[in-house]
Amino acid sequence: MPHPEKIAFLGLGHMGALMARRLLAVGHPLTVWNRTAAKAGPLVAEGAVSAATAAEAVRDADLLITMLSGPDALDAVAAEVVPALRPGTRWVEMSTVGPDAVHRLAARLGDGVTLVDAPVMGSTDRAAEGTLGILAGGDVSGVAHVLRHLGAVTRSGPTGSGAAxxxxxxxxxxxxxxxxxxxxxxxxxxxxxxxxxxxxxxxxxxxxxxxxxxxxxxxxxxxxxxxxxxxxxxxxxxxxxxxxxxxxxxxxxxxxxxxxxxxxxxxxxxxxxx
The missing domain is CATH 1.10.1040.10 (N-(1-d-carboxylethyl)-l-norvaline Dehydrogenase; domain 2)
Structure with missing residues (x-):
């Protein structure tokens, strides 16, 4: 049986913390990072590893998930983590940032990283239950087995279409x-x-x-x-x-x-x- 992917989860706000908790509960090795580091504490108590920087969080990750406050936060995180990503890493961008920010991110990544934009419909109640609606743009075949723990995936089209x-x-x-x-x-x-x-x-x-x-x-x-x-x-x-x-x-x-x-x-x- 294959080992669960190592997941880096960046952004532990009201939604992100609940989503990260669900992935931790199903056995994925999880490294978490948040700009306000104290927000990682409850997840660390449940078995997650807290990284001091976003770059440190992604260094050994097979899968990176971002749940950030907006386009500016995504741009800032991307500037830090892109140089640290390994070839073959998959990045699932789940924030609400709009398609322009997703296309900027895709241009930064080049060919070595697969990007899926997968923002969610639903609030904290559905995040806690794992019943979010996930609007996925791009090729989700390599990440669908992880996203199913968070909710139901609707494939919306090419990269950027989920954000749109x-x-x-x-x-x-x-x-x-x-x-x-x-x-x-x-x-x-x-x-x-x-x-x-x-x-x-x-x-x-x-x-x-x-x-x-x-x-x-x-x-x-x-x-x-x-x-x-x-x-x-x-x-x-x-x-x-x-x-x-x-x-x-x-x-x-x-x-x-x-x-x-x-x-x-x-x-x-x-x-x-x-």
Whole structure:
């Protein structure tokens, strides 16, 4: 029976830590790195090895997984780790960074490393359960057996297509949250009972968006949501999404603690303060 691959997992935020834990639980030798080193502590207690630098983490890895905060973080990590990668390493990029960042990364790697862009749909609850939706661009044949421990893989096309599809999906969700929040703000301005208005919206086409706008058991930081929408509005003219982006940015400016709070908290801010 072949030995499990050595995996380097870089990025231990709300999602990354849960995903890394699942890989550790199924027996993969796991080396972890995070810019804030203390976040590696719980995983080390469960058997992971903590690396002092990103380059150290990847030096002996067969498979590298990144789950980072955005394009700038990916570019910075790539500058450090690319020289340390062994030929034949597979890199699964699971952050939400947009296709341009994925193509920049692919150009850095050359022919010796296989790159799959595989951002995820779902929040912390699904990451903990291993039921994420994984949108995979590129050749996933060499990594599918690992990704299955994290969720169900949907093959989206060539390299960069997973990152592109994730932007489409995220902007639809976040746009819906913004519209639901505005609709409830309108309900308040018209003197309607909020619970009644919310129930009416939940029973209609916006039901999913209303549920996400008031979710209290998941986490998708508002600053990260704003980053995702900003990536989309740079790719195409999207006036509705530009307004949603302004909502999220205004919420974080007015209440900085919302930056790391779930988007449901930002939705509440929109309802109360517009």
């Amino acid at each position: 599809l994730k932007l489409v999906a995220n902007t639809a969700v976040l746009g819906g949250v913004g519209v639901a929040a505005e609709a409830l703000r309108l309900a308040g301005a018209l003197g309607l009972d909020e619970a009644a208005a919310r129930a009416a919206l939940a029973a209609g086409p916006l039901g999913g968006a209303v549920a996400r706008a008031f979710a209290d058991d998941v986490h998708f930081g508002t600053a990260l949501a704003a980053k995702d929408v900003a990536l989309a509005t740079k790719a195409a003219r999207l006036p509705v999404l530009e307004a949603v982006l302004a909502h999220f940015q205004e919420a974080v400016t007015a209440a900085p603690a919302l930056a790391d709070a779930d988007v449901s908290q930002a939705a509440g801010h929109i309802i109360r303060t517009l």
